[in-house]
Each structure stands twice: as structure tokens, then as C-alpha cells.
Amino acid sequence: MDWGDLATVAPTALSSTLYATLQASFHWRIARHRLKARREPPQPLGATPVVSILKPVAGVDDELASNLESFAHLDYPRYEIVFGVASREDPAVPVIQAFIAAHPEVRARLCLTDPTEALNPKVAQLLELERRAEGSVLVISDANVRVRPDYLRSLLSILMRPGVGLVSSVVVGTGERTIGAVVENAQLGSFIAPGVVAAAELAGRAISVGKSMAMRRVDLDRVGGFESVASVLAEDDMLGQRFSARGYVVELCLDPIENRNASCSLMRTLDRHTRWAKMRRALAPRCFAVEPFNAPLLVAWMTLLLSPTQLALELWLFAWALQSLGTLLALRQLRPAHANTALVAAEPLRTLCWFFCWLNAYANRRVAWRGNAFTLGAGSELVAAEEPASLGSPAR
DSSP states (O other), rough: OOOOHHHHHHHHHHHHHHHHHHHHHHHHHHHHHHHHHSOOOOOOOOOOOOEEEEEEEOOOOTTTTHHGGGGGGOOOOOOOEEESSOTOOTHHHHHHHHHHHHHSSSSSEEOOOOGGGOOHHHHHHHHHHHOOOOEEEEEEEOEEEEETTHHHHHHHHHTTTTTTTEEEEEEEOOOOOHHHHHHHHHHIIIIIHHHHHHHHHHHOOOOOOEEHHHEEEHHHHHTTTGGGTTSSOOOOHHHHHHHHHTTTTEEEEEEEEEEOOSSSSSHHHHHHHHHHHHHHHOOOOOHHHTTTGGGGHHHHHHHHHHHHHHHHHHHHHHHHHHHHHHHHHHHHHHHHSOOOOHHHHHHHHHHHHHHHHHHHHOOOSEEEOOOOTEEGGGGHHHHOOOOOOOSSSSSO
């Protein structure tokens, strides 16, 4: 192999090695978890504290009624659900009221939150929801997630371990019926979830994911409460960092919860993941800068564009096969009961969409979320902006 061939092969080889390492770490962590679950049947919880599930709601998410229904059948004796909306005119209000009326056996109530309490609109809701909550354990749960009956038991079995202060869940997208939803769920299942699990395995600290988080109220107060993350976009990760700084263990629950994405448009998916890309850049700019090397298909594409040779084409085919296999295996781990063919077939499109979002993160630091426009500073610090900058309608 001459120097020209080596220069052609090296970038894709490096990227493929990194990708394979992260995927192997993900599968290794999942395999250990499942092996332990088989060898050690779930133990009864030593205590069953009252759990308050805090649900900040903004608009009607895909299949909202069915998502809420899954919370009416939790295998846990003492829990309540506290819903919050920032306006009585929110279209989700009738759906929530119907759920409450249909399940008088569930302690659930709806409250109005004040959007001026915090720059971060979700935290503004959480502040009021915490005040209304009665439980000693708080579980933050987004309205677009669907859970299994053992959801609370899985979280609390980890939270009750000595030293653990915060637990968040692995999230997988399901329910796709449109191309936008296919790309969204492929991104969640083949890139974000494996990355979160691999980071926990390799770095030794879980990245806290705000779609599903559990903590004790007393521990939350010790780290500064929700007020301490009121002015950042990544309130979940920054809260995890605050717990870690106070000596608590931040853990990851490997029993996936579903993020239902059924009918979203491709524009909404691009908008959402551009916002997440800008957030990752603000939180960890060096790690974000090398993210493309975790996509051998993208690196091989660039190589083929710069050097359109037979060797470069063969490298692209190899990278496409590697990423497709990685996607298939990851999805089989995370959503075994769902068909994954469309998501695997969409891997080239998902890669291009993700790269578009990555590039757009360098275009500017402006984001739009829930009708609010912000500029992001270091650590995802929020600065109110005058006009929204969005690819489409605001998304979660």
C-alpha cells in the first residue's frame, strides 16, 4: 500500500475503530446488566417511599393519551402524578383531565405553572411541580414517554443503593410512521442511547437524561434545587454534575423507556437535534468537535468526495455495512419488540441529517424552545433573545 492509499484508508479506519469501540462498550454494559438480572432475580424494595412523578407538559405530544395511560398501571404502591401546564389554554389540558377522570384510583392532579419563574421553561414548570408534590422521591417524566409497569421499581432499585443521588433512564424512540419519525427514532436508538451507555461505561459517570430522572427531595435540596439550573438549557446534565460535585453517584437505569415519535416531520426532527447539537457544543466543545469521527459512514463519504477512487468507494461500502450492522444490533438490544428494518435502511439519511445538525451548531448559538428564543453561552447558559431562530416549530 502506497502513501496515497494509506491516506485514503486511515481516516475511515480510525473512525471505524472508534465507532466499534463505543458500540462494544455499549453492548458489554447491556450484556452485564442482563446477565446479572438473570442470575439475581429482582429483590423486593426495602422501602417504598411516596414517589411524586412530575410531568411538565407543553402541547399535545404524539400519542399523549396512550403515554399517560402507561402511568396508570405502575407496579408500585405509593405514587402520585403532578401535571403542570404554563397556560390553561394548552391543548394538552383536556387530554390530562380525561386521564385524571378515567383513573380515580391514581393520585393525579393538574396545576398551572408560572413561565416567568425561570429562563428555562421546563425548569419554570418543575419549580411549581416540586412545591405541589408530596413525595420524598421526585421522578421527572416527560409527557412524550411511555413506560412499563416496573418503571418505578427499576428506578428506585438503583436510587436506594448507598451513595446514589440521581438516576436517569436509557431512552429509545418508538412508534415511527413518517420519515421524520424514522430519522428521529434512528438517531435516538443508534447514536444517542448507545453513546450515553458507552460514556457511562468508559467515563465512569452517567450522563443524566431529563426525559426520566429520579432523586430524593432532600438530596435535591442539598445540591441547590431546581433553582440552581434555572438559567441553563441542559438542566438535566448540569443537575447531574451538581450531584457528582457533592459526592453523590449518578447512575443510569438500563431498562429502556420509550420516547414515542410517530408522526413528526423531518423539519421538526432537524430542529430538535440542531438544538441538542448546540447544547452539546456548549457543554463539551472539545468532545463535540470530534463527534464526526464516531460516524465512519460520514468519514468515508468525505473521503470519497475528496478522492473518488475505487478504494474510496470500497471504504464507503465497508463503512455503510459497519454502521448498518451497528444500528441493527443496537436497536435489537433497545427495542426488541419493534420492527427495525426501516431504521436500519435510513442509516445513510440519518447520518446526513445528524451531520447537518452538527454543522448548524457552529453557525450560531441561537435556539428556540417552547416558543422562547435564546442564545447559548458556556455550559448551555441561557440568554434571552429577541427573535426565535428555528428550522421549524419549537420541539421538546
